[in-house]
Amino acid sequence: MPLIIISGFPSSGKTTRAKQLQEFLATKGKQVKLISENAAIPKAGFKKNVYYADSQKEKIVRSDLKSEAIRLLNKDDVVILDAGNYIKGYRYELFCATKAARGTQCTLFCGIQKDKAWEFNCQRTEEEKETNLTSDDDSNLNNSNVPYTREIFDALCMRFEEPHGNCRWDKPLFVVFPEDNLDCEGIYSALFDSAPLPPNMSTQNAPISATNYLFEMDQLTQQIVADVMSSRKIGITGPVPVKGSNIKVDLPDNINAIQLNRLRRQFLNYSKxxxxxxxxxxxxxxxxxxxxxxxxV
Structure with missing residues (x-):
């Protein structure tokens, strides 16, 4: 059920940190589901730099990544979303999904200077290959070592919306730089030693009543009204006992059937x-x- 959202500049070490977390959590006996944008892009049939240059292509893959993360949320597994996740609204949507699933979540921000990230990017030398969409084996699809062009790199850095620890959808926030050791224990504690996010009341389903509940409630209230009016017709005044119980209806003597039935309808509507x-x-x-x-009154 826990979800780890990884965010950062291009070439900031997101995939490296995701693999470190995956290995650490495995030593804790946790099943880890790693969702990688680096694999999702070629799987969708897009080349890396062509993909980031087209907002419509980005929307398609982002939607697929989010759907996959939500689908995998459960009580036992840890889901790691290894992607840029540079849009704060997108991170908020993931936060709401975690709340709905009553899970825990944290954000890992791979901090880095832009110049240093570009330096790391230039060390990537792999050429992007054509994706064979007719093949059923997509396990080797990965563009991690394919460099960004300067234009795409600058564009991604410019539109990056940095996570902030004071935003509830980014909390708890862990920041790690290339020279830092990853706080795996702190992340583990945040996911497994804290209470699940409380779901929004507006998204919760109302309790399901028995199929004949409202009908029988209507019959019971009708019978109580009928007993009161029968007592009044034969001249009995004062409190009227309810059959099968020790409670009594204590009403004014001049109450009439129209008034009682109006109150009965109000009670039924309130109960519904x-x-x-x-x-x-x-x-x-x-x-x-x-x-x-x-x-x-």
């Missing part, structure tokens, strides 16, 4: 909206309290 209970044994007591409170 608030899902007060899914058991019928409390309905008579709640309804009688509602009547006594509203008729004696």
């Amino acid at each position: 909206m608030h899902s007060t209970s899914s058991t019928l044994d409390k309905v008579p007591q709640l309804f009688v309290q509602f009547l006594n409170s509203n008729c004696n």
Whole structure:
């Protein structure tokens, strides 16, 4: 269920850190699912620099990466999303998905100076090969060692939205520079020693009541109203006991059926909206309290 979002400039060491985390978590007995943008781009049939030059192509792969991360979220596995993740709105969407799954999350920011990142990029010498989309074996697809062009590199750096520790969707934030040791223990503690993110109430499903619950509640309240009116018709005044219980309906003597049925409808509507209970044994007591409170104001 935990999700690790890796973010950083191009050639900042994101994939190296992702593999370090994968190896560390494996020593802790955790199953790790590594989702790599470096593999997703050639798998989608795009060349690296052509891909980053086209916003529509980027949207397609970003959407696939997010869908894959959400699909893999579960109670046992750790998901590492190794990608630029340079858009804060995109990181927020992932944060909301983690909340909905009641999981934990952290962000790893690979900090680096732009000039140093370009230096690392220039050390990459691999030429990009044509992707064979007809092949079923995509395990070797990876463009990690393919260099960015200067134009694409500068564009990615310019539109990068740096994670901040004061933003709830980036917390907890871990920052690591190329010369630093990765705080694997701190990341592990943040994922497994903290409470899951609380889900938004607006995204939670309402409790499901029994199929005949509302019908039987309607019947019970009708019977209580009928008992009260029957007592009034034969001249009985004062509190009216409810059959099968020790509660009594204490209403004014001049109450009429129209008033009682209006109150009954209000009670039913309130119960439907608030899902007060899914058991019928409390309905008579709640309804009688509602009547006594509203008729004696």
